[in-house]
Amino acid sequence: MWLWVAATTVGFVIVVKVVYTLRSGRCRSEVKLVGKTVIVTGASAGIGKETARDLAERGARVILACRNLEKAQKVADDIINTTGNGQVLVRELDTSDLKSVRKFAREILATEKRLDILVNNAGMSGPKTKKISNDGLELTLATNHFGHFLLTNMLLGVTTNCLHPGVVNTEIILKENTNFLNYIFAFFFWSMGKDEKLGAQTTIHLAVSEDVASVSGMYYTDCKITKPSNLASDKGLAKKLWEVSEDLVGLSQEEKNY
Template identity: 60%
Template sequence: MWYVIFIPVVAVAITHVVYNWQAGRCHSQRRLDGKTALVTGASAGIGKETALDLAKRGARVILACRNVEKAQHVADEIIKESGNSDVVVREVDTSDLSSVRHFANEILKTETHLDILVNNAGIFAPYHRTLTTDGLELTMATNHYGHFLLTNILLGIIANSLHPGCVRTEIASKAGGLSGFFLSLLQYLVSKDSKLGAQTSIHLAVSEEIDSVSGKYFVDCKESTCSKLASHRGMSKKLWLASELDVKLEPHESILYTS
């Protein structure tokens, strides 16, 4: 009966190899000297690898993180590995709208320009529904509302979205519970490492061919087709308007605002 176990193990191993082999990779050698990049959730996983790559290209990199102590250790690692000392840590909790507003306004005051914004921070929330101090569901607040508000305040911009694929990061293990356990197991068996998982984020941030591309969806460093629901204009408009209301977006904070 050895084959009952052997065959599934081999199948998983082959799937893992093929999945990683087919994964997209950023091939751009573009330098970012004189540019400023901001990466949320940069203290681990995809965000950390993205920040490291941008630092190696010569950019000033801002690690926007909730855990400042952890982020500072990561910043020190990035400085050492990249040879770029212009890597700084700024505190922000994307689940807290007041934190996002304070952070964004400080960036506008202290930075002369911002060239790249990577909205990477995210969580996989536990089973029970948790509300933030703003009355928003925790996962939506962290992954969507916080970044929606941040993007509006900071930039009038080229914006694209992406799916990094199945990536081994801390996000599942932090969730806890059975769902977190099974997601962690899936990530362990069939997934990319963080460096490979960051490739599409890096591609969209640096690739010359993306300079004039906006409003598109990317997978494995290639433009892809998003779901019918995501591309539904009516639903997109409703989501935007609902998000404006939920974060209490002021007119001067909107990227659609003109003075």
């Protein structure tokens, strides 16, 4: 009986994974990025790493903006060795720390002649216990939202779109929280989710595809425009979020590049 249940469960998991993988979007663009400069935050692992690798393969000058410089440098070296593109650099950026964000942005503005693509990828899952950043902000929101909000404002002159990568098997689930429930989630992601390369496809699509060159303000899943939730479509709520974010990060007039 138990053997039958186990075999049935395994078979179900395999079928779901195969179907999900086959239905997942893929970037079909063969655009080259020679002469372009790209920043990918959180590029030392997961989706960010595979995005950086793909853009480097296309000839871009890729800046890995990461908190862990040692880990990021190993990734950069691997990308250089596998793609033959020597223009893969590492710069320090901790999106949970607004001081770090401002330092990084000012260095980019001072040293880079151009910036063509900004991929706000860095993120974390919620820790087991509430943590506060150096700026007095909840750590998950500081990392995933406020840091990127400030960075994008300081580096604007581009189109902006957002995406959901789908269920992707990366280290993020267990990185901050190793309780039993997260192990269950991690097993689900591992057994039925996309791998990192497939999970990066929508990010890459938005970065390179000619089809989205003039598209802005859209939400994508599997390389296609998707209707966001009602909350995400609420313009009044979006305006309030923007205003609160400006206030909490202390965005000055000089930092608004728009």
